[in-house]
Amino acid sequence: MQVKKIFAGMLVVGGAVASIAPAHADQLADIKGRGELSCGVYSNVEPFSYPNAQTRQLEGMDVDLCNAVAKQLGVKAKLEPLAVEARIPQLKLGRVDIVVANLAYTKTRATQIAFSDSYYSTKEVLVVKKADASKKLTDFAGQKISAADGSTSAQSIPISIKDGQAVTFHDTSSAFLALEQNKVKGFVTNQMTATKIAKQVDGTDGAVAIASEPMLIEPIAVGLRQNEPAMLSAVNKALASMEQSGEMSGIFNKWLGPKTPYGLTRTDKVTPIDQLKFTPVS
The missing domain is CATH 3.40.190.10 (Periplasmic binding protein-like II)
Known part of the structure; x- marks a missing residue:
């Protein structure tokens, strides 16, 4: 009987301690x-x-x-x-x-x-040759489009271009080179990279443009x-x-x-x- 009283007292004390313990701050x-x-x-x-x-x-x-x-x-x-x-x-x-x-x-x-x-x-954008600057994304249906492997750019191709054939490369430079060598009709990358590339090749035979419609x-x-x-x-x-x-x-x-x-x-x-x-x- 004495043991039960002691145990009950422990429960009461434990409950009191638990009730006054501070809650974990957010x-x-x-x-x-x-x-x-x-x-x-x-x-x-x-x-x-x-x-x-x-x-x-x-x-x-x-x-x-x-x-x-x-x-x-x-x-x-x-x-x-x-x-x-x-x-x-x-x-x-x-x-x-x-x-x-x-x-x-x-x-x-x-x-x-x-x-x-x-x-x-x-924005993920489509980089194309100057001659294709006025084309819309729908004009690239079924075409080969390059991008860096495993990138959001690559994911955007089947989303934004009907039957678009994603051709992926180890890095952005290689993906862009495929466009320069006419192995693909377009190259997808983020807007900042596209802008820098377009400025770098402006006025050369390899000049490119950024399609007006974003891919993503x-x-x-x-x-x-x-x-x-x-x-x-x-x-x-x-x-x-x-x-x-x-x-x-x-x-x-x-x-x-x-x-x-x-x-x-x-x-x-x-x-x-x-x-x-x-x-x-x-």
């Missing part, structure tokens, strides 16, 4: 508590995040975005350089708080992580851990504030805008991904 509270936002960025991909040749400190569009988001949250940014393939795993493992590394939305990624609102959209539109957003609603809301609020103040456009123009080698014009605003019209890839 991610946003953890970040604010330590005063630091761990931000996963590319280790060396221009113009997003790469070491400055003189200082060896990371700089780039994504570095500026990380610092700006951290400032909006009232903390300091801690940059964590990541390999391209490590972006999602490191985020899922909790080794970084967020990923800002030109991260495109895909169906597969959306099952693994959460995405913020999109802050700009990149890819929303770029901040990657976050799943099931952290307060953190997701805070990041979206930060992005909206940066949009409203003009800071977002300033960062974009500094690294990708008309006065840069990429020559892009930002037409997108910070927008929830589910409000965008695009065909997501797997």
Whole structure:
């Protein structure tokens, strides 16, 4: 009988202790508590995040975005350089708080992580010979189109060109060479790479043009851990504030805008991904 009373007392005390134990703080509270936002960025991909040749400190569009988001949250940014393939795993493992590394939305990624609102959209585009500059995507039905193996560019070919025959190569340079050698009728790559290539060969016999219709539109957003609603809301609020103040456009123009080698014009605003019209890839 005495043993039962003691055991019952232990249950009561244990219950009391359990009831007063602090609940695990959410991610946003953890970040604010330590005063630091761990931000996963590319280790060396221009113009997003790469070491400055003189200082060896990371700089780039994504570095500026990380610092700006951290400032909006009232903390300091801690940059964590990541390999391209490590972006999602490191985020899922909790080794970084967020990923800002030109991260495109895909169906597969959306099952693994959460995405913020999109802050700009990149495009996969079709590069063609100058003579084909006025043609539409439908005009390339059934044609051979090159792209880098395993890329979103390659995935876009059967999506955007009816019966398009994807011819893939180990790298972008080889895929472009196939167009130059007339082995394919077009070459698919991202808009920034296409713009640089077009400028490099302009005025030569191998001059190319970018088709007016994009092959694919890819929303770029901040990657976050799943099931952290307060953190997701805070990041979206930060992005909206940066949009409203003009800071977002300033960062974009500094690294990708008309006065840069990429020559892009930002037409997108910070927008929830589910409000965008695009065909997501797997």
